[in-house]
Amino acid sequence: MATFRLFLAALLLFLSCSVAALAANFYQDVDITWGDGRAKILDNGQLLTLSLDRYSGSGFQSRNQYLFGRFDVQMKLVAGDSAGTVATFYLSSLGNTHDEIDFEFLGNLSGDPYVLHTNLYSQGKGDREQQFYLWFDPTKDFHTYSVLWNPSHIVFYVDGTPIREFKNRETSTGVAYPKSQAMRAYGSLWNADDWATRGGLVKTDWSKAPFTAAYRNLTADGCVSWGGNGGTSATSCANAAAGGNGWMRQELDSNGAERLKWVRTNYMIYDYCADRWRFPRGMPPECNASD
Helix, strand or coil, X not given: CHHHHHHHHHHHHHHHEEEEECCCCHHHHEEEEECCCCCEEEHHHCEEEEEECCCCCEEEEECCCEEEEEEEEEEECCCCCCCCEEEEEEEECCCCCCXXXXXXXECCCCCCCCEEEEEEEECCECCCCEEEECCCXXXXXXXXXXXXXXXXXXXXXXXXXXXXXEECCHHHHCCCCCCCCCEEEXXXXXXXXXXXCHHHCCCCCHHHCCEEEEEEEEEEEEEEECCCCCCHHXXXXXXXXXXXXXXXXXXXXXXXXXXXXXXXXXXXXXXXXXXXXXXXXXXXHHHHCCC
């Protein structure tokens, strides 16, 4: 019965959506939203670079907003001494009770590993940080960072390997799940030397500026929100909910579950669910879930 209710809820939410995919061309798919010329679209729309100097960073957002989908981007991070900088790829809605799914790459002193900082907000509630080292140098070449978001769970991927899963446990725990607010995809490069590198102990060396991160092959296969329009879009998204799109019902198979365990055993460096000093009155409910 719970599964049927979840399926029915997904159908109702999709009444204002249509299934669509980005064409992986930045001219068509994104708007540069800030940076005063520091963000550039190059190579006939196939490459986007963001830069940061002591005066400003830069960023972009997708023109479409989505309710569920699969989102992928390839990034090459700031090389050398990138301490204090943060490059991001994330999904977010707007408002005080927004939903958000974050990849944030925390810069480092030259020679130190990058920290991949992940977080997830539902109904404005965050504080769900997990951090990882990567098993490669993310500044040498492009690597793929992905989010799967469907009514059952959210999965973060690095080069196709799952690193984090957040399940929809609203019924069993009462913890809100992102399921009703459409989100855009965003990218940004900004200065966060008050916290990003060793908790803010290492500051940005502006003599190394400008810092540059590169993005390519941004794709989104999901339901585009049209703000309440109905018609044929309702049929398209109902088909997606019924299994017409692989991302809508995608689950981790046994190999994916093993890869997830491998990453978390070998590369996770912080998990909010293991930080009892932070939550002296008891761990968040989702941390105690057994399924």
